[in-house]
Amino acid sequence: MSQSNLFVEVHILQSLPPSNVNRDDSGTPKQAVYGGARRARVSSQAWKRATRTEYARNVAEADRxxxxxxxxxxxxxxxxxxxxxxxxxxxxxxxxxxxxxxxxxxxxxxxxxxxxxxxxxxxxxxxxxxxxxxxxxxxxxxxxxxxxxxxxxxxxxxxxxxxxxxxxPAEVALFGRMVADLPALNVDASVQVAHALSTHTVRTEFDYYTAVDDENTEDHGAGMIGTVEFNSSTLYRYAVLGVHQLRDNLTDTVETRRAAVRFIDAFTRSMPTGHQNSFAHRTLPHLVMLTVRSDQPVNLVSAYEEPITGVTGLAAESVVRLADELNTVSDTWGNKPLRVLATYTAVSDKVTEVLGPPLPFPALLDSVGTLVDEWLDTGALAPIETAVADA
Structure with a gap:
């Protein structure tokens, strides 16, 4: 049976405290203008590197x-x-x-x-x-x-x-390889990662710090004075995994399933390490939503083209806005996801209606693994109504 494409999209909302996880050449946290507003930005390259590092933690040294x-x-x-x-x-x-x-x-x-x-x-x-x-x-x-x-x-x-x-290895199959001088060595990536953007407007702040010379008992002056720039933000992160491309790169269905689940786990838990000792900024997401499609990937960053204002909290409002955008895009364009799986803390009945009941993250990983297995075995996913009836 010929197989259709299978895209597993990862949508994440995650709040970072004061931090500078990804800086430009002048030391300023990376930024972008979106919707006419200044946003915090973490480059896709930085988060792909963090994801590869996280992924490798659970891989034997010889297989990396x-x-x-x-x-x-x-x-x-x-x-x-x-x-x-x-x-x-x-x-x-x-x-x-x-x-x-x-x-x-x-x-x-x-x-x-x-x-x-x-x-x-x-x-x-x-x-x-x-x-x-x-x-x-x-x-x-x-x-x-x-x-x-x-x-x-x-x-x-x-x-x-x-x-x-x-x-x-799975890492090359996931992130691809490009060799301009020898195209025969190229490997098409099965993963695309977007630049993470804050769902709201941000401004850069400065931390003025001093360091004391422990051996200096002659005066009370600082041994060093400096500044570091930082911001804090609630980020929308997005990546899409083409399971069909991953299967073609690995040519092994068991490894395809394993790599797909490990990628989602690694992308979710990963964090760029810029200035990590100064800010201890590692957090876990407020929401992880997986949308499964066979037609085309859909980045839902348009939910935040108008910046969140944070009247009832940036994270909670961002979750509501994302659920609304998923609904709007599905109704407007008629390309409703085949499945929606989500790990989150329920903020309203409306959100639960769109995203489905919240799953513990381990259960979410098990569920997407089962979906990948079904697709690899049959070439398609059963309609959700049939799946529910059979259950």
């Missing part, structure tokens, strides 16, 4: 991905390991030379500033480096003994690009 300019050094280290450790047992010089030759077909050139680094970052799985060693099939010593031109010709016969184009 890494994004680095040091791929040649890492491959050289593996080639220098003994056979018992999965390496080729080469001397360091031989290992580095062979690693450079193997990576040459990828167009990975050395940085003009640092000889041990490539000119650009490459995102890959640690197991994929092990696969390159396995690909040599015991010929590492033979190849490393060849003259430069002969080595180059032999490497051309090896499936280096194909080896790095398969067996992607």
């Amino acid at each position: 991905a890494t994004r680095t300019k040091r791929i040649a050094a890492l491959l050289g280290e593996r080639l220098a390991r003994g056979a018992a450790e999965g390496g080729a047992g080469l001397e360091n010089g031989q290992a580095d030379r062979l690693a450079a030759a193997l990576l040459e077909p990828l167009g990975i050139t050395k940085s003009s500033k640092k000889d041990d680094q490539s000119a650009y970052l490459l995102f890959f799985g640690k197991k994929q480096l092990d696969a390159l060693v396995t690909m040599l099939d015991g010929r590492a010593a033979e190849l490393s003994a060849l003259a430069d031109n002969d080595l180059k010709e032999e490497v051309k016969k090896l499936p280096v690009v194909a080896t790095l184009s398969t067996g992607h």
Whole structure:
């Protein structure tokens, strides 16, 4: 049975105390103008990095991905390991030379500033480096003994690009990879992440601080004086996971289900770490809403084009506004989500009517995992009326 697309959208409302989680080049918390009002902003890049870090916490070291300019050094280290450790047992010089030759077909050139680094970052799985060693099939010593031109010709016969184009770890399958010089290595991301925006207007404030020299007993002056900029905000965060793309990237249904659930968990719990020791800003969301669609993703930031004023609290009003926008978009455009699942503290019967009964977060993760399983098995989700009747 042919499968339709399946999008799982994650909508989060989360309040941050005074903080500076993502700053610009001058140290100011990032901002954006939306709806004619100045908003707090956390870039998608910052939150994707935080999500990848959170995701990796529950992944075995050998199964993780890494994004680095040091791929040649890492491959050289593996080639220098003994056979018992999965390496080729080469001397360091031989290992580095062979690693450079193997990576040459990828167009990975050395940085003009640092000889041990490539000119650009490459995102890959640690197991994929092990696969390159396995690909040599015991010929590492033979190849490393060849003259430069002969080595180059032999490497051309090896499936280096194909080896790095398969067996992607979940992190690469989720966030994708783009290599401008070699499109064959590109991996289409199955996740899109929006810049987080405050649902209300913000202004930047300044913390004037001093540090005391503990050993200075001669005067009462400060040993250091400085300022740090900050704001506080209730943020609307949005990401969408294309389960169909994730399945294509991983080619494994069990891992697809596992990665989908882990991504939602990691995105929800993650937090950029800018100035974290100064502000201890880590919080959990007020609301996590999942909308499941087969047609197209819909970012609901339009709920906050008119800024929240906070008469009865920024978070509570933001929840109500989001539920209203979901209803309005569904009625106006006729693309009601296939499912809505939400973890939140009920603020009104109207919100519960739109979002459904609030679920504990572990139950929400279990529910979306079940939906992904159903789609992977059948290629579609049963209509909600049938699902309720069968229950």
